[in-house]
Amino acid sequence: MALPKPNKKLTGSESSYLVEVIKGMVIxxxxxxxxxxxxxxxxxxxxxxxxxxxxxxxxxxxxLLLRPDGGIKCVACMCCPTVCPARCITIVAGENPNDPAEKFPVSFDIDMLRCIYCGFCVEACPKDAIRMDTKIYEIxxxxxxxxVHSKPYMINLMDRLKPEASEAYRADHTTAPAGHTPDEAPVAGGHLG
Amino acid sequence: MPKVKVNDVELEVPAGTNMIEAAKLAGVEIPHYCYHPHLSVAGNCRMCMCETDTPRGPMLEIACNMQARDGLVIRTETDNVKAVRKSVMEFLLVNHPLDCPICDQSGECRLQDYYMDHGKYDSRGNEAKVGKHKRQDIGEHIMLDAERCVQCSRCVRFGDEITHTGDLALMNRGDHTEIGMFPGMRLEHDYQGNLADICPVGALTSKDFRFQRRVWYLRETASVCTGCATGCNIQVCHQEGEVFRYTPRRNDDVNQSWMCDPGRDRHVAIGSLSRVLRATVDGAPSADAIPELARRIRAAGAGRVGFVLGTQASLEANWAMLQLVRANCPDAKVFWVAGADADAIAKSDTFLMDADKNANTAGVKLLAEWAGNVGDAAALRAADLALLVVLEDDVVSRVGEVLAPALAYLGTQHNPTTAAAAIVVPVAHVVEMDATYLNRQGRVQRARRATNPLGEAVPAYQALDALGAALGRAPGTRMPVATFLAMARVIPRLAGLDYRGLGTNGKLIAPATPAAAEAK
Structure with missing residues (x-):
């Protein structure tokens, strides 16, 4: 498609540019x-x-969130990779013989280059195991x-926030999104969920 | 034949047909848990309730136990029926643990399907659910989760009626009823996988498939099992080129709805370490194994080259070998070796597991009978050969000796024959190609391509076509459809058959003529 050429004629005061520069400076x-x-x-x-x-x-x-007993909440039900429109989630399921949850993710990778931040994975999760409430935008x-964010990376994501981050920023992360109860997961180094 | 009416559809069905099957013929699906076409009618899930006219007016009856009789009218979509289905769903789910996130059945679970179709009630469950025994390892292939069970008793009837082992039973009463094994007992039979298939919920699940893949990712391709001469009809469940499980496909004339555990385990070999992936010449990987084989066939001289048809290879591959010999070296000798090793006989029964562990023995017999001059194992031992070309069969273990100074092997798995062979050409596994097999009944059945061949493998009929081309005259067996048609044109017992005509259930061919039987 050919773009139309700008054919707007500059008015007298615009053609000198001086007036326009002053207008900008005023702002x-x-x-x-x-x-x-x-x-x-x-x-x-x-x-x-x-x-x-x-x-x-x-x-x-x-x-990724942890249960109060320290185990991972995710049970590798594969709802998030199923619903993910970018197909960026890869989970390998395994069996944990000592855990009543039976199934757990051996690996849980999200390719952040492919992720489109739609949040469907959070909505699909039946276990409230994944959230996008970190508000981290420097990815x-x-x-x-x-x-590619891995399971250990995403479990400890909140710890990775720099301690010098402003108090206001950290305080902002202590509120859970509506509809979710804050989890009391004991993440080492101060959990902010 | 009695005339029945399902909703507004009038149809004639064979006498004795129950109304679930009759409705299926009329295109109406009646939901059910406990009814199974190959088990006796138990009538305990109450999900198939339909309205029928009685002298006392319209009443609800279970369709599985209602046999077609003249003038029988059922209605499956009245408000009454819908209400009863909803109530049944509510009862069944009262103590259900809602394990769906970790349950392997989810995606093919009748509780999920019927809840979405007929349930959708608001939960009234304020009481605690009754807990039962979870994660019980009850057999080599089966995990039992009693909490998920809806007490349909299909597995109990399977043990009573199909395997006659009577190993599973319903225990306790009321809402404490659960499926279980007697203390200290385990499932011992070779048909355990069927329990996971017939369980309409996630109570009995397969250990081999446990947590491997969600079923909604899997694609299904209709195929046949090549584990023995029975040729059970199967679905190959695969995703992105990887096969995850075989499940039986219903064919009332061959395997009903069942298949054996050794058959189910066969998919493991497809991508295993024992798979032949590269063509080798004298032990070294080679890009031109087929031209080299052609050179050696010519060097050996047609009279001292032997070809062994494969009882594990498809009809097309064996036909390709026969045509290759006929076109290029008519003086070469052709053999076939029947095989049933002692171990195989031990693992056989009168139901599905045949002592002959080769899928296509009948097919090779058919082709040998047609070709006329095909020698048996004794002839093979007696023959003076310089080079023996073997199609898929592990001839060295079967005959017990290396029969010729040089062996060439076209096959899928490493075995004593590949170890002894100078030239090894990888060929496609049955799930990787379109092909046909002739089972012990004389039924031609189709296997369909589910995945791409691994490594350098190509279907055996294409490898043999390439070999024929290298020898001078290609047998023209690149395309399986055309190959089968070529076979059907000249072999009287296959006359009139083509891939489309075989359908999903295969076609029985005419038995061998008495004259041919006498000639043997």
């Missing part, structure tokens, strides 16, 4: 003035030292392999 200076006199609603933040609080329903990186790595 910028307006923010400066607002930030000085209305510091409760600061318009810019000092990322990454300060982070914007995400809305409660924001879907960040997945985490990055130096190679493709590290973009």
């Amino acid at each position: 910028t200076l307006g923010h400066v003035v607002k930030n000085i006199f209305d510091q409760d609603r600061f318009r810019t933040i000092e990322y990454p030292d300060v982070r914007k609080p995400m809305t409660p329903r924001y879907r960040g990186a997945h985490r 990055n790595a130096y190679n493709r392999q590290d973009m």
